[in-house]
Amino acid sequence: MLARVFSCAVVGLDGLVVEVEIDAISGLPGVDIVGLPGKAINESRQRVQTAIKNSGLPFPRRRVVVNLAPAALRKEGPAYDLPIAVGMLVHQGVLPLHALDDAVLIGELSLEGSLRHTRGILPAAAAARAAGFRRIFVPAADAREAALIPDLEVYPLETLRDLYDFLTGARQLQPVPATRMEAASPPPVLTDFADIRGQEHVKRALEVAAAGGHNLLMIGPPGAGKTLLARALPGILPQMTLEEALDVTRVYSVADQLPADVPLVRARPFRAPHHTISHAGLVGGGNVPHPGEISLAHHGVLFLDELPEFSTRVLEVLRQPMEDKVVTISRAQGTLTFPANFMLVAAMNPCPCGYYGDPVRACTCSMSAVTRYQKRISGPLLDRIDIHIEVPRVAYEKLTGLQPGEPSAQVRQRVEQARARQRQRFAGIAGVHANADMRPAHIRQFCALDSAGETLMKAAMQQLQLSARAYHRVLKLARTIADLAGSPQIESVHLAEALQYRPKDLLA
């Protein structure tokens, strides 16, 4: 008798329904798995056999073949344990033949027959729903994640036996309630602007960056507070929309980075990979392709501290995703893409010793060493950073003497208002959510200057020798600064502030 149950594969961030067929063939007792199984799936033979036995259920005494369809899709990971085990029980007539025709089954089995947390449940549940399935059976640990998908009954399983008992009527099993998704209170602020003394111009730059989604680079000596300031950024970022939260959760689910008690990621990601990170760790990849740090930073911040310490190869690969907001990973079975719409925040010392240009401490680097250090960051990468800001050292006496600054929550309100203006402006324009995303045509449409502004811009272009790219950068920033001020028109003051954030030639 041919038995058939349904499961789900995850390709990139998308789920795809997979059929699991079981049939008997002639030969010695045992299990063959066909249909492009990956290595982990072949291991599932032993797990399934032991789990069935330890659940007090019978294992086929003949040779059976497990076919995973579609065959062209490579099947990876342990998520097929449960459907294979259940398929074998159906095949033997232990479970009724058509009881699971409306259900998708996912989950890794332990040897004793319990269900382990399995990655990628959210995209799988979404695919199951989209394919018209009514029910999904998942490890209990992952049920709240699956229950983010509406109109799908999510059955939590502690063990394989739970499912058997449920289908044979020996016990009840209730679907979990839909996971609540209404707006939560903003996540706690870990590093508050109020606790950072002085550095008002840097805080302002961070506010502008947050308001318009602009990339930002901080340059300054060690101990100036660059890392501290960067870590305060999440506290002023606008709250994620529900749609953004679901996007981010999908990435974390597939990357297997979703905290156990968090079915929905609410806080904007802040990722700070170490400069020794590998290429695959940063952009994603691997045998079973996982999202990398740039995708884990989707809708949030990618913080590259000590920027010149990153290998030039790693920095080069950032260019394409910064342009396209997605990263493409090529592999034997073709390419796949992960989202990577992040805000880049970078920090660096001005030179190897860190004190080039410091008013107090002398720099010990040779001129050529300073040049080489700064040249490590390529022009094309710098070109994609709208805000360049110097972070000078604050004297200790000044630090302790200064009043506490404005709290992050207050700054965030201005950022939210500026974002709301941008949402209105860009409604219906695909791929443009914030001022930083504007392309030249949008800049022409939304960043018109008045005659005073035109005069100022013309003078700046000549005196500062701004390139066309720099010109666009300044206009986008000026738009954000005007939005923060609640001004429909870009005024000269906004433009003047925007000009402050251009890259300075530190060696000049």
Ligand SMILES: Nc1ncnc2c1ncn2[C@@H]1O[C@H](COP(=O)(O)OP(=O)(O)O)[C@@H](O)[C@H]1O
């Ligand atoms: N403006 C500031 N207000 C409060 N603490 C500060 C300030 N600047 C630096 N610090 C403290 O000094 C230390 C060094 O700051 P850090 O951010 O690591 O500097 P950098 O990254 O520029 O080398 C941190 O422990 C930080 O808490």
Ligand SMILES: [Mg+2]
């Ligand atoms: Mg630092």
